[in-house]
Amino acid sequence: xxxxxxxxxxxxxxAWALLVLLGLIWGGSFFFARIAVQHVPPxxxxxxxxxxxxxxxxxxxxxxxxxxxxxxxNWKPFLLLGLANNALPHSLxxxxxxxxxxxxxxxxxxxxxxxxxxxxxxxxADERLTGRKIAGCLTGLAGTAVLLGPAALxxxxxxxxxxxxxxxxxxxxxxxxxFGRRFRHLPSPVTAAGxxxxxxxxxxxxxxxxxxxxxxxxxPLSTIGAVLGLALLCTAFGYILFFRIIAxxxxxxxxxxxxxVPPGAILLGALFLGERLAANAIIGMVLIACGxxxxxxxxxxxxPVRSGTSA
Numbered sequence: 405x406x407x408x409x410x411x412x413x414x415x416x417x418x419a420w421a422l423l424v425l426l427g428l429i430w431g432g433s434f435f436f437a438r439i440a441v442q443h444v445p446p447x448x449x450x451x452x453x454x455x456x457x458x459x460x461x462x463x464x465x466x467x468x469x470x471x472x473x474x475x476x477x478n479w480k481p482f483l484l485l486g487l488a489n490n491a492l493p494h495s496l497x498x499x500x501x502x503x504x505x506x507x508x509x510x511x512x513x514x515x516x517x518x519x520x521x522x523x524x525x526x527x528x529a530d531e532r533l534t535g536r537k538i539a540g541c542l543t544g545l546a547g548t549a550v551l552l553g554p555a556a557l558x559x560x561x562x563x564x565x566x567x568x569x570x571x572x573x574x575x576x577x578x579x580x581x582x583f584g585r586r587f588r589h590l591p592s593p594v595t596a597a598g599x600x601x602x603x604x605x606x607x608x609x610x611x612x613x614x615x616x617x618x619x620x621x622x623x624p625l626s627t628i629g630a631v632l633g634l635a636l637l638c639t640a641f642g643y644i645l646f647f648r649i650i651a652x653x654x655x656x657x658x659x660x661x662x663x664x665v666p667p668g669a670i671l672l673g674a675l676f677l678g679e680r681l682a683a684n685a686i687i688g689m690v691l692i693a694c695g696x697x698x699x700x701x702x703x704x705x706x707x708p709v710r711s712g713t714s715a
Contacts, residue, residue: 431668
């Protein structure tokens with residue numbers, strides 16, 4: 405693999421389409437998690453999300469794509485990827501969402517591109533830190549904050565640690581996006597199944613020791629539906645898209661999906677719950693679009709800069 409191949413770090417139309425789809429899917433994950441965590445303890449919820457998704461992917465792959473040789477050859481990297489991309493950040497987010505609204509959690513999670521840019525600058529040779537990347541991340545993050553509006557910050561009795569947990573999750577996601585580049589040679593369903601299998605095994609003893617799930621009451625049907633949505637749609641299918649985008653466009657580009665998550669959540673609310681888009685939502689989406697254009701570099705095509713001329 406050529407680490408300096410620039411074609412692997414370009415957002416093609418296909419990569420953009422997959423990013424938008426993943427943003428819509430992961431936009432629903434905060435909604436599902438907020439419902440589920442009210443009845444299922446965080447570590448048990450993480451285990452259910454990861455294990456059900458891993459099982460679904462193993463059934464889908466059904467021994468194809470050389471999955472078992474890949475698992476055997478890459479079990480150590482899969483353990484590290486599963487920790488950084490699943491077990492640790494999901495636990496931090498779910499614990500934080502006991503006290504945080506879905507909107508505020510998604511604002512904090514939207515810092516992921518910033519951390520990914522910084523981590524990629526240190527750990528890679530072809531995704532270096534540039535002013536354009538920093539400007540794009542900050543613009544998109546500002547749009548996310550405007551989109552969700554002051555209502556997301558209205559709750560004043562939030563513990564400080566609850567605010568730090570989603571940021572810790574974002575840093576972990578940033579590392580995972582960079583580390584996930586090494587799996588480009590594998591089919592994305594195999595990579596997704598490998599990391600989910602590893603992270604399920606890691607989180608199981610934590611769930612058993614901390615939550616004692618065998619004494620929990622049967623959750624309501626809405627919670628069961630939320631868990632299945634988290635596992636099958638947001639995790640199993642979501643990570644297939646995630647690793648496909650990494651292979652197409654690189655770690656920094658895939659991390660900007662977190663800027664698309666809040667608009668995805670709002671659009672889903674407008675489509676299925678009859679929620680109306682406020683003025684701050686429209687302004688926020690425009691800012692996010694500007695941030696994405698800056699990250700993509702195509703803003704130069706819209707506002708050409710010519711030497712020797714002034715605006």
